[in-house]
Amino acid sequence: MMQRDQGRAAARVRSERLSRTLVLDLLAERQAPMGAYALRDALIARLGRSVSPYSVYRIIRALEGEGRLRRVESSRGWMCADPATAGDLMLLCTGCRAIQPVSSPFEAGRLLDLGRAHGFARMRLVLEVMGLCVTCQAARASGR
Numbered sequence: 318m319m320q321r322d323q324g325r326a327a328a329r330v331r332s333e334r335l336s337r338t339l340v341l342d343l344l345a346e347r348q349a350p351m352g353a354y355a356l357r358d359a360l361i362a363r364l365g366r367s368v369s370p371y372s373v374y375r376i377i378r379a380l381e382g383e384g385r386l387r388r389v390e391s392s393r394g395w396m397c398a399d400p401a402t403a404g405d406l407m408l409l410c411t412g413c414r415a416i417q418p419v420s421s422p423f424e425a426g427r428l429l430d431l432g433r434a435h436g437f438a439r440m441r442l443v444l445e446v447m448g449l450c451v452t453c454q455a456a457r458a459s460g461r
């Protein structure tokens with residue numbers, strides 16, 4: 318009985334590790350943010366078995382915690398992130414949908430102070446700037 322439980326636990330760990338790798342692969346292939354349900358559908362298609370929404374959120378939370386995924390609020394999804402270069406501000410191109418994390422030149426925490434001063438609690442700071450990237454500007458200027 319004990320061995321069977323350990324076997325199941327080991328299988329669950331292997332399965333979760335595979336799913337985590339698949340989530341990162343799927344997002345890298347797509348090169349665009351994906352929501353939890355789109356990720357779940359893609360995982361089901363790849364694994365050929367059912368995956369619960371709870372499992373998907375657990376994987377997302379774990380990868381976010383490691384800095385390997387980050388939320389893109391305006392896209393209502395997550396994208397791959399490099400923990401070494403993660404910035405606190407996202408530049409989002411409305412032309413090609415490219416996303417570039419950068420470090421903001423100001424202290425973002427001061428915005429939370431402002432929220433607190435107005436009585437806000439349980440705050441989440443979302444820093445996203447939308448516009449046209451250099452490539453899309455050049456394409457438009459040359460009429461492509």
Ligand SMILES: [Zn+2]
Nearest residue numbers: 410413450453
């Ligand atoms: Zn662009």
